[in-house]
Amino acid sequence: MNSGMPKDIEWRLPRSVGRARALLSEQMRAWKVPDEMADTSVPLLSELMTNAVRHAYVPPG
Numbered sequence: 001m002n003s004g005m006p007k008d009i010e011w012r013l014p015r016s017v018g019r020a021r022a023l024l025s026e027q028m029r030a031w032k033v034p035d036e037m038a039d040t041s042v043p044l045l046s047e048l049m050t051n052a053v054r055h056a057y058v059p060p061g
Contacts, residue, residue: 017049 009027013020024045028038 013049015053017046017053020049021046 011020011023013023021042024042025038028041033041
C-alpha cells in the first residue's frame with residue numbers, strides 16, 4: 001500500500017539549524033503528519049543539526 005509519501009527526501013542545507021527546522025515543519029504539514037509527531041520530530045532534528053554543526057570537522061575552503 002502506497003501512502004503517497006516519497007521514500008527519500010534530500011535537502012542541501014547551509015549550516016542553518018533554523019532553516020532545517022522550517023523545512024521539516026513545512027514538509028510535515030504538506031504530508032499532513034499529526035501535530036503530536038511534528039512536535040516531537042522538529043526538536044529532534046534541531047538537536048541533531050546543532051550537534052552536526054557544532055562538532056563536524058569541515059576542512060578550510
